[in-house]
Amino acid sequence: MSRDTALQTEASLPDADAPPKPDAPPDADAPPKPDVNSDDARSPEQLQRLYTQMLRIRRFEETAARAYTQGKISGFLHLYIGQEAIAVATADLMIPGDRVVTTYRDHGFAIALGCDAGACMAELYGKATGLVGGVGGSMHFFAKDKGLWGGYAIVGSHVPVAAGHAFASKYNQDGKVTLCFLGEGAMHIGATAEGMNLAGLWRLPIVFVIENNMYAMGTPLRRQSPVEDLTTRAAGWALAADRFVVDDVVDTRARLAEAVEHARHHNRPALVELLTYRFRGHSMSDPGKYRTKEEVEQWRSRDPLHHCEVQLLEAGMTEQELEAIDNEVIAEMDAAAEFADESPLPEPEHRFRNNLVEDV
Amino acid sequence: MSRDTALQTEASLPDADAPPKPDAPPDADAPPKPDVNSDDARSPEQLQRLYTQMLRIRRFEETAARAYTQGKISGFLHLYIGQEAIAVATADLMIPGDRVVTTYRDHGFAIALGCDAGACMAELYGKATGLVGGVGGSMHFFAKDKGLWGGYAIVGSHVPVAAGHAFASKYNQDGKVTLCFLGEGAMHIGATAEGMNLAGLWRLPIVFVIENNMYAMGTPLRRQSPVEDLTTRAAGWALAADRFVVDDVVDTRARLAEAVEHARHHNRPALVELLTYRFRGHSMSDPGKYRTKEEVEQWRSRDPLHHCEVQLLEAGMTEQELEAIDNEVIAEMDAAAEFADESPLPEPEHRFRNNLVEDV
Amino acid sequence: MASLQIREALRAAIDEEMARDERVFVMGEEVGYYDGAYKVTEGLLTKYGERRVVDTPIAEAGFAGVGIGAAMCGLRPIIEFMTFNFSAVAFDQILNNAAKIRQLTGGQFTLPIVFRGPNGAAHMLSSTHSQAFESFYCGFPGVKVVSVATPYDAKGLLKSAVRDDNPIIFFESEIMYANRGEVPDEEYLIPIGKADIKRACGEASKGNIPITVITWGQGVSVALAAAELAAKEGLDCEVIDLRTLRPLDDEAVLTSVRKTNRVILVYHGWPYGGTGAELSDRIQRLAFDHLDAPVLRVCYEDVNMPYAENLEQLVLPTAQKALEALREVAYRKV
């Protein structure tokens, strides 16, 4: 399927009496976005940048996983390893003011969007220096100024909230797009259906991205839904649709960018299903017995990070150069862990803060 | 669209690993169902029976409306006038054990399913002799033994419950089908989506019937949904689909029967959208200002009750005979009102009953 | 001073705040073209247009969530639940998003949002449509809960609610929308968190036993009617309308209780838990040595609301039931 025709937009449109479609913000005002379709979309520079970002996420989480087994991190820890290309592609196509709203599997987006690895690690450690001061933990990474509008832990519950961000963008005609990520397991709960219908009805500037990693905890898609292709639900909500396997970060960025710009300029929300895979268990406590070695291996062999590495080597990069990048990244994550380790716990009074705005 | 090909069943099927499809109950055991497709589907006898039933519903509600304006009935009163053919067609195609689950707009099903008009009226009056003893009122008509599994007042909330009835039928392999009716306004709320996905996933013997009367209170469909054809949502839940205008009670019975028997024998749930119209306001308190006279008139001219009357006349029935039927029906409803009027209020102690099974 | 219905006072509050602040908008079922199921928002669509008066499909969780998301962006949504009975399907949005997002983001976000609509029983609407939700919404941190009983309070408190930077649950009542009362022409605000004495009592004396009657919402008129009956018997009620159920105005409650040493609670709601039980707990804990009698409650009977008029009347709190409770705390054998 060629990239330009990938996005299916034939879903029936609201009739004449639907709320008037506001004109898209004049392109002049629209801030420049990365020319993800230009020839140099695969330039060594871009590839290296994307690769390094993916690698940072992976090393961050490997470090966090170690800390977890050492008992330095508690509670739930949902790793993103295997899905990094999605967060990296997303962060790379966003313009300032665009928002990412996602699930508890949120570390990747935080790193990709430029949150400090130390602050992220400190959040996992429940330290005062954490991304949200240690009160949210792994499931609630938020960095408003960086476009990370969070980390939500009730499945599907964030979908209407993300639609609300898009509603505000339309209300303010600010030309910003909200990208709402959800697992395929979140496609069968009420809040998701309600949020998507409202987005389609009001033609909100939002792209719903299903990270279909084939399982909701231990439940394969076939025991969640009678249909395998979840974009079959797009038409019923008048959402544009796209669906593809995530093995190349550059292609992923381009396909997502298409949906995002379509939402930005044509007030047409979209539902994009990404076929991906988490290499680890659902969370640290999950041995993942429900998946065969073969299946896991097969997906590992399509690891977008590795795929990118191969491209870099083909582009003339040397093993040594790659190793140098890795060492740098590893050093960054070791430092992040050290920072988290040495950071102070939150002040006792902190527990009384922010339940209401008056609390200080 | 020819009747035999009306039901769209191409929705993608659960894959091999889906719960095994139980064999349909042997036709031998299946109780006889009305031969709704036979030549005499339109025999004068059948037409007269169906006509009389539709008329009984209309006169019942006209009588109730009068009582409401006289202050003898309070609370909400949602009239079914204009939609009677649906309840009558449904009751006529059901076999013993099949269930109807519907909304607060439930009088029509009660009458069609053979509930005593006096008991129904007494329920509206809040009397001890009411269908459920006067504790439920207009929105909660229930007659378990007659297949009326109720009258629910929270929009969409009954859809998973109805799926539960179908789940029990599958669990017990009893060969019974549940017919779940909902307004088009209930197609955009979470519980509906969840219930329909579960029905499709587990291939439950259920038919979801949307009574699309074009408005949810004062809200036209175009302000509820970005798509006009609500069966576009069937594919995403692997539901068979059908959609048609209700102006002929016999055709309606045949089309619904097809979906019901398909669900019964092939474990394929369906979503059927019926285009219909309520001639009165949403409830007694609604002046219905949001609809033009022309629109109402146009639908009134397609009144299935009138349509059936015409066919009876064509079939050789005389005005006098029709009038005789009407007089009988009117007498029945007057008697029902009188019965309700003279019935006693519930015993004071009754309010403590049935909150738990221990309460007596 | 104009005499307004509660629905008109609420409308005036919304209208003034929408005129004052472009970020304020109204969203809910039938709030626009239908002018509101109970006509609270009548005329606002015509005045402010579809952008700011937004009709929704029937999807409470959906539009509650949209309101929450919009509030996170700095808008100030007023979300109407046609009745709070229907907010049950949006419970997760209020409990897990509205009440927690500020806390779990370490204060990165502010949620200036109002969820408003009728609460409690009306008349013969049967059990699913006759529920008092304050026991649910007062039971967790992160929100404020307001309940109004007069046009004056309705306008002043709704305006404060719209200007408040916290999520607010704002309770009204179908059967009170038409109630009239004086409302000042000039703008005013009523602080959230402050109770109001709707009827003051005199000093204790031989023939006069002061009793504190704590109430809110639909309970207020019941309490005032009971006070009139009780006055004839020398039972002198100080009727305190809480107006805000969370946070509770402990000071107003305790000041009165320490003076009267007797308390009853009169409200529309179920007996188990909730604001009623919370008040008993606080009073027995914070005014233990001041109580001459146990705190008594006059509220719904602990049953699902029946449809039949006679049964509904028996389940609801009445002035007569309140009078008996007043006699009891005054140790007037009946």
Added chain:
Amino acid sequence: MASLQIREALRAAIDEEMARDERVFVMGEEVGYYDGAYKVTEGLLTKYGERRVVDTPIAEAGFAGVGIGAAMCGLRPIIEFMTFNFSAVAFDQILNNAAKIRQLTGGQFTLPIVFRGPNGAAHMLSSTHSQAFESFYCGFPGVKVVSVATPYDAKGLLKSAVRDDNPIIFFESEIMYANRGEVPDEEYLIPIGKADIKRACGEASKGNIPITVITWGQGVSVALAAAELAAKEGLDCEVIDLRTLRPLDDEAVLTSVRKTNRVILVYHGWPYGGTGAELSDRIQRLAFDHLDAPVLRVCYEDVNMPYAENLEQLVLPTAQKALEALREVAYRKV
């Protein structure tokens, strides 16, 4: 007598009831192929198959509703919420269907259904995953609410719950699933509605001040630990585990309070309203003249649960906090 973990005791109860009654089935997320998120249902799929051990998509309102519908047909569903935090999206199904269908059908239908799963805070799961739902589910008629703290109670009460013809909310705890205790080999049932004295107290005497400690669920171990500390100071606790939160065992509570004249409540839950406040209200009302001190509560602080371990510990009820409350009701200045 075998020593079982609470999760094993619950499993044994489900297994026995499924073997005994073909109408009993289990439904929920990960209950089958995954053997249960917390392994309560381990092995049941293998033994009973997909027909009776039903994995669901993530759709709490959907499968709660399916369970309700199935119960109306005479089946006896055991619906597992992975944790009760996720039941918030099914609140309407429980409030408006499970709790009301029997009443609003005039008794035409019986709903023998159990909603079970872990409730309350576990360890560092942050605010959305650390909530106690008893204040919500005890607040309306039409259901019974059970909360278990030992393997013995867990098995006996779950079996009774499955056999009960009412909707039952059954609370467990993630952090207690591994707790061990003796469970008889022969079958037994524990009646719903009866509290249990987990620690008896002696007579009042110069050096011995009896105090009633009412608790349930995760609060039980806290209360017992506090009782040990208090014993060293001559404060002799009678620890009553309510086990059923609705209906409350008033008799057990009042009998103890009338004997000790002092009472504190120790539980995992928020302070506003709920079972805690309801108990204070009933005690001050029904044992007014027997109280030598106000009823005190040791529970969550009234804040959203923070993730950080140190903050979470400060929010939770502890034996030390309970000890201070015990000293206070004994008027032991600290």
